Amino acid sequence: MTTKTISRRNFIKLSGMTGTALTLGIGFSALGKDSPVLTAALAEAQNIELNAWISIDTAGTVTIINHRAEMGQGSFQAVPQIIAEELEVDLNQVKIVFAQGSQTKYGSQITGGSSTVRGSYKRLLRLAASAREMLLEAASRKWNVARTELVAENGQVIQITTGEAISYGDLVADAAKLQPPKEVKLKSPRDYKVLRKPMPRQDIPLKTNGQAVFGIDKKIPGMLYAVVERNPRFLGKLKSFDDSAAKAMPGVKHILPVKMRVFSHDREGVAVVADSLWAALQARKALKVEWDDTAFPHHSSEQLYAQMREDVKNKPGLSFRTKGDFKRAFETSAKKLEAVYETPYEAHACMEPLNCIAHFQNNKLEIWGPIQGPDWVQADVADLMGLKPEDVTVNMTFLGGGFGRKAFLDYPHEAAVISKAIQAPVQVFWTREDDMTQGPFRPGMVYQCRGGLSDQGRLQAFETRMAGQNMDHQNPGADKMAYNSNVTEGFLETYLNSMPHYSFSDIPLESPIPVMWWRSVYSSTNGFAFESFLDELAHAAGTDPLAFRRNYFWDARYHELANRLEEVSGWKNRKPNEGWGVAITECFSSIVGEVVKVSRKPDGKIKIDKVWAVMDCGWYVNPDTIRAQVEGSIIMALAAATKHEVTFKEGKAVERNFDSYKMLRITDSPEIEVHVVDNEEKAGGVGEPGLPPFTPALTNAIFDLTGKRIRKLPFALEEV
Amino acid sequence: MASISFTVNARPYTVDVDPKMPLLWVIRDVIGLTGTKYGCGIAQCGACTVHLNGVPVRACSLPVTAAANKAIVTIEGLSADNSHPVQQAWIEEQVPQCGYCQSGQIMAATSLLKRNANPTDLDIDAAMQGHVCRCGTYPRIRKAIKLAAQKMKNPTSKS
Ligand code: FES
Numbered sequence: 018m019t020t021k022t023i024s025r026r027n028f029i030k031l032s033g034m035t036g037t038a039l040t041l042g043i044g045f046s047a048l049g050k051d052s053p054v055l056t057a058a059l060a061e062a063q064n065i066e067l068n069a070w071i072s073i074d075t076a077g078t079v080t081i082i083n084h085r086a087e088m089g090q091g092s093f094q095a096v097p098q099i100i101a102e103e104l105e106v107d108l109n110q111v112k113i114v115f116a117q118g119s120q121t122k123y124g125s126q127i128t129g130g131s132s133t134v135r136g137s138y139k140r141l142l143r144l145a146a147s148a149r150e151m152l153l154e155a156a157s158r159k160w161n162v163a164r165t166e167l168v169a170e171n172g173q174v175i176q177i178t179t180g181e182a183i184s185y186g187d188l189v190a191d192a193a194k195l196q197p198p199k200e201v202k203l204k205s206p207r208d209y210k211v212l213r214k215p216m217p218r219q220d221i222p223l224k225t226n227g228q229a230v231f232g233i234d235k236k237i238p239g240m241l242y243a244v245v246e247r248n249p250r251f252l253g254k255l256k257s258f259d260d261s262a263a264k265a266m267p268g269v270k271h272i273l274p275v276k277m278r279v280f281s282h283d284r285e286g287v288a289v290v291a292d293s294l295w296a297a298l299q300a301r302k303a304l305k306v307e308w309d310d311t312a313f314p315h316h317s318s319e320q321l322y323a324q325m326r327e328d329v330k331n332k333p334g335l336s337f338r339t340k341g342d343f344k345r346a347f348e349t350s351a352k353k354l355e356a357v358y359e360t361p362y363e364a365h366a367c368m369e370p371l372n373c374i375a376h377f378q379n380n381k382l383e384i385w386g387p388i389q390g391p392d393w394v395q396a397d398v399a400d401l402m403g404l405k406p407e408d409v410t411v412n413m414t415f416l417g418g419g420f421g422r423k424a425f426l427d428y429p430h431e432a433a434v435i436s437k438a439i440q441a442p443v444q445v446f447w448t449r450e451d452d453m454t455q456g457p458f459r460p461g462m463v464y465q466c467r468g469g470l471s472d473q474g475r476l477q478a479f480e481t482r483m484a485g486q487n488m489d490h491q492n493p494g495a496d497k498m499a500y501n502s503n504v505t506e507g508f509l510e511t512y513l514n515s516m517p518h519y520s521f522s523d524i525p526l527e528s529p530i531p532v533m534w535w536r537s538v539y540s541s542t543n544g545f546a547f548e549s550f551l552d553e554l555a556h557a558a559g560t561d562p563l564a565f566r567r568n569y570f571w572d573a574r575y576h577e578l579a580n581r582l583e584e585v586s587g588w589k590n591r592k593p594n595e596g597w598g599v600a601i602t603e604c605f606s607s608i609v610g611e612v613v614k615v616s617r618k619p620d621g622k623i624k625i626d627k628v629w630a631v632m633d634c635g636w637y638v639n640p641d642t643i644r645a646q647v648e649g650s651i652i653m654a655l656a657a658a659t660k661h662e663v664t665f666k667e668g669k670a671v672e673r674n675f676d677s678y679k680m681l682r683i684t685d686s687p688e689i690e691v692h693v694v695d696n697e698e699k700a701g702g703v704g705e706p707g708l709p710p711f712t713p714a715l716t717n718a719i720f721d722l723t724g725k726r727i728r729k730l731p732f733a734l735e736e737v
Numbered sequence: 738m739a740s741i742s743f744t745v746n747a748r749p750y751t752v753d754v755d756p757k758m759p760l761l762w763v764i765r766d767v768i769g770l771t772g773t774k775y776g777c778g779i780a781q782c783g784a785c786t787v788h789l790n791g792v793p794v795r796a797c798s799l800p801v802t803a804a805a806n807k808a809i810v811t812i813e814g815l816s817a818d819n820s821h822p823v824q825q826a827w828i829e830e831q832v833p834q835c836g837y838c839q840s841g842q843i844m845a846a847t848s849l850l851k852r853n854a855n856p857t858d859l860d861i862d863a864a865m866q867g868h869v870c871r872c873g874t875y876p877r878i879r880k881a882i883k884l885a886a887q888k889m890k891n892p893t894s895k896s
């Protein structure tokens with residue numbers, strides 16, 4: 018899409034808008050950051066790719082191209098809410114369409130790292146405010162009334178003295194001829210009408226009557242269905258297959274070997290393509306496949322963990338983020354503590370299993386599917402298929418969960434390979450078993466923490482040595498002697514800055530098992546090790562765990578969070594028969610503190626009475642979306658802490674479906690109360706940061722109640 | 738192949754399919770109603786829940802022959818305009834996140850409320866525990882069921 022004509026046509030196609038409209042976008046200037054707001058006409062005149070974010074037509078309808086995937090975290094709502102605020106329109110006037118994948122047009126479209134809002138909100142505010150100012154200017158000229166005599170409100174420009182009003186729709190033709198203002202004044206959060214209000218999400222009514230179209234629901238004309246028998250061992254090769262029985266089954270069209278790219282390797286399989294999903298599923302059962310799995314080790318969980326336990330003790334590892342002299346400070350400490358924590362491999366287990374439609378024809382590829390990162394898919398699949406990025410179109414559907422897994426390009430790549438081979442549009446369907454056993458998984462980790470307290474109970478030396486598979490080391494050409502800095506995510510900077518001596522090292526584990534991001538990435542397990550160990554140190558120092566943490570805060574923001582958490586949870590009024598635990602972590606620029614209260618039921622089993630969470634994510638859009646995301650994060654953390662794990666036997670994942678990978682159910686869902694901090698800090702993530710503090714807060718509470726320290730996940734709550 | 742007749746959302750259908758085919762795939766791929774979802778295929782998650790003669794069933798694990806001459810109701814049949822009190826309560830409590838599990842959750846909740854106009858927390862647990870939500874919307878599902886119960890008695894009730 019390099020020519021301006023295609024760019025415009027494409028926008029019109031996407032938005033369904035024709036005729037007169039005020040269309041504004043932000044061009045990507047070579048300098049990047051503060052790109053100017055441009056009208057469609059200006060962009061064309063200057064031959065600049067228009068980022069068509071927003072358009073107002075003569076009926077006053079505002080159309081926004083949503084460039085992020087909607088997988089449950091509310092980006093469907095966040096973007097319009099931001100636009101509606103500065104544009105002064107009712108949220109109902111705002112129509113959203115999903116963008117297609119294009120790195121140049123929209124900047125990064127990855128919905129990951131909780132980045133939807135924090136990556137773009139300032140630009141969106143500026144864009145909407147520019148449109149508003151242009152409409153005001155158009156009205157001022159039309160009426161010949163000073164700009165100061167006018168206000169924009171509810172999709173209209175109104176004269177303050179006379180009350181005369183004109184709708185935006187009647188102004189767009191004139192406004193479109195104006196120059197966008199160079200600078201615009203943004204509202205103070207105190208004056209927000211739409212932002213920071215619990216606005217109902219517009220995608221929700223589509224999800225209560227069956228209308229929302231997820232990837233799995235999408236159909237295109239002439240589409241065939243494929244299922245793939247993939248090697249259950251990641252690095253294995255296809256030796257041979259016998260498709261004589263499968264081929265003879267009704268509806269079967271093609272059976273073919275297929276490879277898809279996973280990091281630096283090709284995962285191999287045999288695809289069965291039929292005229293219906295059912296036919297493909299039946300024929301797959303009749304397929305006989307032999308794999309060659311001789312060239313790599315077949316790890317079991319026992320081996321992997323034995324190795325990691327050994328590694329944290331004896332291997333030097335990649336060392337980083339050190340300060341002072343840990344060794345000496347530790348040796349001279351009055352009290353020394355050491356603990357080892359273990360966290361399991363996990364599957365994402367999105368309720369919508371992976372699936373993807375591809376249509377390859379005339380050296381062009383179109384993809385439809387539940388995709389978190391359409392621009393990555395566009396660029397990388399184009400590369401793998403030998404196409405130019407502009408010949409690959411990626412269409413996003415609703416995502417039935419993502420949690421990191423649907424930002425990966427293996428499943429769209431595989432669909433493209435099959436479509437190219439059979440020269441027909443095809444949907445590749447992953448069964449739950451396929452989705453669960455192929456990974457990539459959250460890596461299992463072992464942490465060894467050591468800490469030294471002074472005779473006043475002050476933490477003066479701290480060390481973490483972590484062993485586990487390193488996500489970055491799987492990439493082609495990765496430097497395996499390099500640590501990646503996000504390995505330390507979730508080890509709260511806020512404490513470390515006030516600690517004189519500390520040391521981290523990462524001991525990467527080599528295994529053919531593919532691993533990748535899982536909601537909140539490294540923080541999801543780092544938070545557990547770090548916040549558990551701080552709790553152990555607090556107890557060893559004989560200090561209240563919240564007070565102990567306060568000793569190491571160096572920024573007012575953390576103190577405010579801790580105060581709020583103490584107040585809403587009633588931390589000071591803890592009673593003897595109750596167990597209370599606290600943890601505070603930072604992840605994707607948001608700080609979350611959580612308190613868990615547990616008690617013993619009459620039958621002797623432990624019950625989670627309540628969870629309190631305080632989220633400081635800086636500038637935010639919708640408090641109810643944040644509450645929902647924190648509730649969901651807590652429940653996902655509880656599931657990973659107490660219900661499920663992926664284990665390996667002879668190089669294969671053992672858990673294949675929800676009968677063995679036990680999901681958390683409503684019966685185990687605790688009462689959760691979420692508070693959102695109001696401030697003007699930079700916007701942080703919302704979808705993930707609520708997860709890391711929960712598990713340590715829970716196990717700290719269990720320790721408080723029972724004296725039993727849980728250092729290995731998952732554990733059975735009913736067996737404590 | 739077998740010829741099987743039933744109604745879906747009060748419309749009569751006759752399908753000619755493999756008798757072993759689960760009702761789920763008949764509803765989604767033959768009839769073309771995709772609101773009913775696949776989650777596990779082994780009766781563990783509830784995403785595929787529909788009503789068969791008024792009773793909630795796991796369509797992924799029910800051969801289509803079991804539906805012969807019966808009345809099926811799917812999420813689309815509850816109401817297209819979201820006017821059913823359970824749908825309204827779901828919207829008011831802003832239950833769905835990704836939304837994938839919600840058709841099944843709503844069908845289960847509807848049938849619970851048909852049997853029990855005043856469900857307690859324990860009743861809700863019992864009726865809903867077969868329905869997995871990976872996004873963790875359980876606290877809101879609980880609230881929405883209670884709100885829907887009120888709405889069924891007094892349609893103007895608010896949360
Ligand atoms: S798909 Fe039927 S219960 Fe999971």
Ligand code: FES
Pocket residue numbers: 089368417418833834835836837838839869870871872873874
């Ligand atoms: S809303 Fe996403 S699985 Fe329930």
